[in-house]
Amino acid sequence: MDISNTENKKPRMLSGIRRISPAPLIDIPREQQRNEWRAKMSETLSTESSTPSVSEAWKVKFDILQKMGAGEQFLYKAMGSAEYKGLSFRERNKISFNILAFLFGSLYYFSKKMWAKGAAILGVTWALATLLTLVEFIIGFEFPAVAYWIPSSVFCAQLANYDYFRKVMYGENMWGGWPSMLSKPVGAIGFPLLALVLLFGIVMLGPVPVPKCSDTETTNLIKQIADREMGNQLGAEATKMFSYTIGAIRTTNTNEQTGAYECAAELSIITSNTGQANEIPITYTVEMADNGKEFYVSVLGL
Numbered sequence: 145m146d147i148s149n150t151e152n153k154k155p156r157m158l159s160g161i162r163r164i165s166p167a168p169l170i171d172i173p174r175e176q177q178r179n180e181w182r183a184k185m186s187e188t189l190s191t192e193s194s195t196p197s198v199s200e201a202w203k204v205k206f207d208i209l210q211k212m213g214a215g216e217q218f219l220y221k222a223m224g225s226a227e228y229k230g231l232s233f234r235e236r237n238k239i240s241f242n243i244l245a246f247l248f249g250s251l252y253y254f255s256k257k258m259w260a261k262g263a264a265i266l267g268v269t270w271a272l273a274t275l276l277t278l279v280e281f282i283i284g285f286e287f288p289a290v291a292y293w294i295p296s297s298v299f300c301a302q303l304a305n306y307d308y309f310r311k312v313m314y315g316e317n318m319w320g321g322w323p324s325m326l327s328k329p330v331g332a333i334g335f336p337l338l339a340l341v342l343l344f345g346i347v348m349l350g351p352v353p354v355p356k357c358s359d360t361e362t363t364n365l366i367k368q369i370a371d372r373e374m375g376n377q378l379g380a381e382a383t384k385m386f387s388y389t390i391g392a393i394r395t396t397n398t399n400e401q402t403g404a405y406e407c408a409a410e411l412s413i414i415t416s417n418t419g420q421a422n423e424i425p426i427t428y429t430v431e432m433a434d435n436g437k438e439f440y441v442s443v444l445g446l
Contacts, residue, residue: 198312208239209309218320219306238305245304246297253300256308260317260327267336269296274343281350354432355439357407358393362430365441366390370411373446387414389421396427404431411445 198206209215212227219240222228228236245252249269253262273292280286310316318327325331355361367388375383389412397406407428414421426445433440 202308202312205238205305206309206313208235209306210313212239214239214306214309215313219303240305241301242304243301246301249293249296249300252304253307256304256311258307258311258317260332261307261319263332263336264318264322264326265296265300267339269293270336270339270343272296274339274346277343277346277350280353281346286353354403354405355430357395357405357409357428357430361439362407362428362441363390363393366409366411366426366428366443369441369443370413370446374413385416387416388412389414399431402431404429 208231209222212222212225212231214222223240242252248255250262250266253259253265272295276287276291307316307319318324323331326335367390370388371383371386374386390409391412392408392410394408395405396408398404399406407430409426409428411424411426412421413424424445426443428441428443430439430441432438
């Protein structure tokens with residue numbers, strides 16, 4: 145080995161330049177603002193997509209219903225919550241009474257495209273009318289007309305706002321616990337149609353109630369009797385000179401077994417050419433024939 149040569153060799157110096165990219169400068173506050181802005185925009189878009197396209201008045205009602213828990217339970221149950229009890233009278237009235245639904249019933253539901261519930265209400269209304277009519281025939285008592293429509297009207301008025309809230313926010317078509325068939329076209333059409341057929345069947349096949357003393361059927365028949373009696377006395381041509389009105393009608397007695405009425409009234413005979421009126425006190429009875437389809441009126445005092 146040549147030691148001298150080895151000693152004379154000098155190690156070579158290697159040199160070079162390595163460029164090191166500086167770390168990116170991050171403006172932390174500005175980056176946080178961007179993240180917060182993105183989060184807010186995402187939240188805004190999410191909120192806008194879930195906000196129902198209804199008027200501001202409906203949004204207020206929806207907000208009240210949501211706060212009192214109507215989204216998770218039926219309205220009447222939610223009314224027992226502390227949130228509902230804490231509402232003002234005006235706020236309670238906003239969600240628990242709808243005047244248009246009270247006046248128009250199921251038609252209001254149809255206008256809000258709550259087809260299944262509107263049809264169910266219509267069917268229940270006709271079914272109730274069928275039941276009341278049947279009870280009238282059995283016990284011989286006539287319910288006031290308000291009994292036929294007030295229950296469904298009150299029901300609609302109380303639930304309309306809640307039902308619309310459930311439809312818009314949750315897509316609900318039928319109340320919980322009701323047959324699912326009613327939410328389908330077959331049930332929505334079939335139920336009210338069946339109730340209507342039953343109602344017409346009861347009315348057509350059932351006995352005809354005895355007309356009351358002041359019913360139009362009764363007073364028209366009295367006028368015919370008076371006109372016929374006038375013709376017997378003065379001749380058929382003379383009857384054209386007279387017209388009749390009946391006033392001061394009173395029911396003096398009612399037969400509970402037969403349903404017949406005893407009545408009193410004032411019959412006015414008016415002469416057409418002079419306009420002079422003569423009043424005659426009359427009494428009459430109204431009773432049903434045995435066939436249950438016809439009634440008779442007997443007049444005294446002519």
